[in-house]
Amino acid sequence: MDTNRPGPPDDDRLAQRRGPLAGVVVLDITRVVAGPYCAMLLADMGATVLKVENPSDPDYARGFPPFAGTARKSAFFTQFNRNKQGITLDLKTDEGRALLRALVRKAHVLIENFRPGTMEKLGVGYDELARENPALVYTAISGFGRTGPNSSRPAYDNTGQAAGGLWSMNGYADRPPVRVGTIIGDLSASLYAALGTLAALREAERTGRGQVVDVSQQDSVLSMTENAVVRYTLEQDVAGPLGNDHPFVRPYGQFPCKDGHVFFGGYTDKFWRLSCQIFGTPHLADDPEIDTMDKRFSDAVYTRRILPILDQWFLPHTKAELEQMAGDRVPLTAVKTIAEVVEDPHIAARQMIVDVPVDDRMVRMFGNPVKLSGLGLPQMGAAPDTGADNAAVYGALLGLDRAEVDRLRAAGVL
Structure with a gap:
């Protein structure tokens, strides 16, 4: 890490961050799950993660059930955005783009999950931002990746399951294929993105040069198809639904x-x-x-x-x-x-159900499966309200006073 670069904003919640990634500043310009989960894993391990949202179009996962507390806040949103700070920024404005460039000069990592080309159209793609900070790790999560003939296609989790081959393998042989019963395209892409981000961050610390971490949902899902690829390439055997059976061992x-x-x-x-x-x-x-x-x-x-x-x-x-x-x-x-899992004594011993504040309630949700002997139980802070930390973050990182933050808010930039 560049020890000459300013550390995280100096307010109480950020100053208390601890863990192996303490001092790493992450700009999280993502929404829903593929991206927010990646950034949350880094936050759980001590990174200072700034959740960047458009002031007029915040992360719509804030409206996903279930809800908790008197203010009816989304526990779904909290589960993927805990331990973050919340700021707003409209990248469609000149001042908003200028502020992002200034933030990038103070950051180590930027994570985005727009369709490839979107950040470039806004004038804040990797090439532009790398000029501001050559050591920046720029992590991009998308449906089909930044290269290839399908790179510009829109995508959801089901897109990755369908295009990666997993959907065609799931279910029973005498029925139509069935999607995997969770958002495995989003989750697997987030996991690979976190791994790639840490590798690129290590390289940036060693050489002072950042790079793009390019993760696709289709690629991520394909890598989870077990033996299907080699069965096809060696034997032209096309994997199909097997129900609860296994292709080459029984009983299993x-x-x-x-x-x-x-x-x-x-x-x-x-x-x-x-x-x-x-x-x-x-x-x-x-x-x-x-x-x-x-x-x-x-x-x-x-x-x-x-x-x-x-x-x-x-x-x-x-x-x-x-x-x-x-x-x-x-x-x-x-x-x-799920009820049995949540109440499982072994899960409790592994600290995999944790209490996280959602409004005025503590809500039990899944913890971090990565157990580091030097970390202990990670902090479990609340997810931020939209723009809740504008004054603290812009003041500490960029030196903006309250009057300037208020002006930018009134102008729709923040």
Whole structure:
């Protein structure tokens, strides 16, 4: 990090930032999830993240349910924007663009998730901003990336799932494909963007030169298709929906029990033999029709022999009973509802449900899955109101007094 560059704004909330990224200033010019989540992960690890919103068109995720507190603020928005400072800036104005350039001179990272070319049209693309700060790490998240014939296309999370091939693989073979039940295109792009940002930041600290981190939702989703690419390139086998089955190992999937379902992955000879012992059928481990992985994978044998055995093992027991019986010895896990996960003692021990202020309430939401031994539990500050920190940030970073901030606000720049 350039130790000669001014640090974060000197107000109470920012001065208390701690963690490995303390002192790193991030301009977060993103909205919804693909981008805000990336910036939030950096904020959780101590970076000073400035959430930059258009004063007349703020992040519309502020209107996403559920809502909390007397002011009915969005817990969804908070979940992806906690620990940030809020400022406003209209990049369509000359003064707004000038202010962004001034902020860039004080920052280490800028994250944006506009359609490629938008920042350039505004006159504040990477080439322009790098002239203000050659060490700037410029992270751009988009549907299709900054290069290639589709780069200018609009995109949402479902775009990434569709274009990356994952949608076509999800669901059941006898039904139309089903989207993955979460915004995996947005989330995976944010994770890769955070990784790329940290790599580029390390390089900038070493050389004094920044660069563009270009992350696409399509690329991110494609990288999560497991063996589908090599199956196609080697064997021309086009992956399709398999439901809860696996393309080359069995048993490995979801199976019914007394009060729901469990995941069971006892496909290796070692785990199969252990399972036979645990469930009181040790003789099955030496049954010549099902004693090897290859034999158990056969469609006919799996349907006629293995599935009835699994029903015999699992149906008399609850999820909790099965985990108690076998979970410490073989891969057997309850298929849990979100309610069960939130109340899971192991999740609590991992500090993965944290209390975050939303208006006048504390709301439980997911924490940060990255556990650093030197950090402890990251701070969990509220998400900022739109432009709530204009005076503090513009005063500390750019030296603007209250009268100038008020003038810019009245002019629609802030």
